[in-house]
Amino acid sequence: MGTTITAKQNSKAASAAVSAVNDRFSDAGIVAEVIAHSAGKKYEFVRITCAPAQWRALAKWLASEAGVNYCGMITGTHFPEGPSERGWEVAVHLYRWPIANVAPHTCTIHVGEKLTGDDIPIEYEVFIPIEKTESPSVPSVQDIWGGADWNEKETWDLVGIDFEGHVNMHRVLNPHDSPDEFHPLQRQHKIRYHDFNEMYDDPQGFGRKPVDEGRVK
Amino acid sequence: MMAEMWITMGPQHPMTHGLWTLRVKVDGETVTDTEAELGYIHRGVEKICESRDFTQITPYCDRLCYVSAMTWAHSYIMAAEDLLEAEVPERAEYIRLMAAEIQRLASHLMWLGAFGPDIGNLTLMTWCLRDREMFLDLLQELGGSRMHYNFPRVGGVKRDIPIGWADRLRAKIKLFEHRIDEYEMLLDESTIWLVRLQGVGYATAEDQLNEGVTGPNIRAAGVNTDARWTNPYSVYDQVDWEPAVEKPTSVKGADCYDRYRVRMEEMRQSCRMILDAIEKIPGGSNTHYSPGDEMILTKAPTRAPEGATGTSTYECTRGVSQFYLQGGGDGRGKHPYRVSIRSPMFITIPYVAKTMIGYKVADIPAIMGSFDPCIGETDR
Numbered sequence: 100m101g102t103t104i105t106a107k108q109n110s111k112a113a114s115a116a117v118s119a120v121n122d123r124f125s126d127a128g129i130v131a132e133v134i135a136h137s138a139g140k141k142y143e144f145v146r147i148t149c150a151p152a153q154w155r156a157l158a159k160w161l162a163s164e165a166g167v168n169y170c171g172m173i174t175g176t177h178f179p180e181g182p183s184e185r186g187w188e189v190a191v192h193l194y195r196w197p198i199a200n201v202a203p204h205t206c207t208i209h210v211g212e213k214l215t216g217d218d219i220p221i222e223y224e225v226f227i228p229i230e231k232t233e234s235p236s237v238p239s240v241q242d243i244w245g246g247a248d249w250n251e252k253e254t255w256d257l258v259g260i261d262f263e264g265h266v267n268m269h270r271v272l273n274p275h276d277s278p279d280e281f282h283p284l285q286r287q288h289k290i291r292y293h294d295f296n297e298m299y300d301d302p303q304g305f306g307r308k309p310v311d312e313g314r315v316k
Numbered sequence: 317m318m319a320e321m322w323i324t325m326g327p328q329h330p331m332t333h334g335l336w337t338l339r340v341k342v343d344g345e346t347v348t349d350t351e352a353e354l355g356y357i358h359r360g361v362e363k364i365c366e367s368r369d370f371t372q373i374t375p376y377c378d379r380l381c382y383v384s385a386m387t388w389a390h391s392y393i394m395a396a397e398d399l400l401e402a403e404v405p406e407r408a409e410y411i412r413l414m415a416a417e418i419q420r421l422a423s424h425l426m427w428l429g430a431f432g433p434d435i436g437n438l439t440l441m442t443w444c445l446r447d448r449e450m451f452l453d454l455l456q457e458l459g460g461s462r463m464h465y466n467f468p469r470v471g472g473v474k475r476d477i478p479i480g481w482a483d484r485l486r487a488k489i490k491l492f493e494h495r496i497d498e499y500e501m502l503l504d505e506s507t508i509w510l511v512r513l514q515g516v517g518y519a520t521a522e523d524q525l526n527e528g529v530t531g532p533n534i535r536a537a538g539v540n541t542d543a544r545w546t547n548p549y550s551v552y553d554q555v556d557w558e559p560a561v562e563k564p565t566s567v568k569g570a571d572c573y574d575r576y577r578v579r580m581e582e583m584r585q586s587c588r589m590i591l592d593a594i595e596k597i598p599g600g601s602n603t604h605y606s607p608g609d610e611m612i613l614t615k616a617p618t619r620a621p622e623g624a625t626g627t628s629t630y631e632c633t634r635g636v637s638q639f640y641l642q643g644g645g646d647g648r649g650k651h652p653y654r655v656s657i658r659s660p661m662f663i664t665i666p667y668v669a670k671t672m673i674g675y676k677v678a679d680i681p682a683i684m685g686s687f688d689p690c691i692g693e694t695d696r
Contacts, residue, residue: 102545103545103548136398137401137626138395138401138628139397139550139628168522168525169526169530170528171528174640174654190625190640192627192638192640192658194629196525196546198522198539199521200522200538201538201539202567204563205563206538206539206564207538207539207561208561209540209541211545211546220547222629224627245667246526246663249666250528250658272696288363290360290363
């Protein structure tokens with residue numbers, strides 16, 4: 100049988116991780132909780148909600164004390180119709196995985212069921228809500244996890260959330276000569292066929308114009 | 317000392333395996349600086365998905381990477397199931413596991429087939445494409461199409477395995493297990509292959525992890541990390557397998573040869589997994605349930621409320637892919653509000669560009685090819 104992390108190990112590690120965050124950061128208004136996935140094996144992960152001002156301190160602590168060694172994904176979202184304290188949101192997905200360098204001609208074979216303590220893999224999801232503003236910004240964690248580098252570039256490029264302190268920010272997916280304020284995943288930009296059913300009325304698209312025609316793109 | 321100069325490799329270049337540009341600064345034959353430029357085939361999949369419902373998104377995810385469409389579609393479906401709180405019948409989980417592992421074989425064969433000519437071994441291309449067809453045929457029987465299968469559904473799979481599929485699968489996998497040995501006889505005895513791969517493109521495990529590189533590339537550096545057991549999903553805990561891992565020969569980590577070795581071993585593990593899964597599949601391997609039967613598909617909600625989120629962490633063929641979905645989009649939650657895709661190669665390609673510094677220009681195709689680049693999923 101394949102090696103695997105058991106639900107018991109996962110649950111123990113998740114609650115230990117949550118209490119560690121809450122012990123350290125509850126004064127700063129950072130909230131951590133255990134959430135279970137509803138797909139796959141329904142395993143638990145740690146969800147942290149944190150203000151932009153505290154994100155860097157939290158990230159440094161996670162990397163140095165909590166053993167979070169992998170930054171998977173950074174997602175920016177635009178909520179133009181949401182409450183004023185959440186006009187934008189950055190979601191960061193982080194992992195703690197038991198990975199260390201090996202000596203030449205050796206390898207590390209972890210057996211999932213036998214891992215204990217900080218070696219148990221655990222998933223973190225950090226939500227950073229940003230209040231409604233024309234120029235959303237959060238501190239960069241590029242120097243803490245190298246994996247955040249291109250994720251932050253992409254988030255700025257597509258969503259327009261700026262990462263303070265990010266070195267060498269540039270367009271990665273859009274053309275380099277795109278207009279300065281153009282970030283296509285902001286909600287004011289609509290694709291030509293916003294409603295799927297419209298496609299049937301005019302399959303060639305001759306009669307259609309983009310909803311945002313005439314605006315700066 | 318010669319004057320340093322910038323050379324632009326790509327967007328059309330045999331080394332790139334797709335459309336992107338690697339700018340290299342060279343001092344004579346030595347690479348002193350690099351810069352990766354991506355985005356040539358950015359299609360705005362994340363934006364398009366915001367105006368599609370959860371079933372309509374699957375074909376777009378197939379097309380993220382034509383070499384491993386099945387794993388990408390499954391990665392998306394797992395996030396959608398997390399968001400919509402759908403249950404999956406166990407038979408469907410077994411079918412999904414086999415489909416994903418067959419796709420892994422096909423994808424690694426495509427990688428090996430493309431990597432061979434990079435190194436100067438054209439035979440490999442013809443051999444690998446020959447064997448890949450066997451697996452594409454099997455997947456075609458499931459999905460109806462040769463490459464873009466649109467196979468998984470929220471809550472199960474589109475179609476059950478056809479009658480006789482299990483026999484064809486067993487025969488092909490058993491044949492292919494011998495073929496892997498043949499490949500190794502061809503390659504491991506080849507001086508050109510060894511000289512061009514050994515001792516170039518070193519990358520350590522910790523360094524790769526910090527930079528966001530995962531999958532076979534990090535397992536080549538001596539750690540058996542694998543999202544199939546660290547973040548368990550599907551029925552990988554019930555079938556017989558172990559993550560492929562390679563012992564690197566240097567303190568500098570894995571070289572190109574280690575990354576080739578680990579993928580060969582991974583193909584063996586996939587074969588082992590498939591052969592075991594077809595024996596254990598609930599409901600029997602030679603029965604066919606009609607589409608929509610509760611053995612292969614359960615009814616799932618089609619709308620997700622505002623504030624609901626779904627994530628997936630999936631071991632794709634090139635590393636860990638992730639999806640993050642937010643509910644509460646148009647049509648009273650029928651569409652997702654936001655779809656975010658994390659492609660392993662989007663992070664890996666800039667990292668590989670950095671690791672080339674210090675090697676010779678002639679090593680660039682070997683180093684780049686050994687990380688298995690795919691531009692479809694990179695640019696999305």
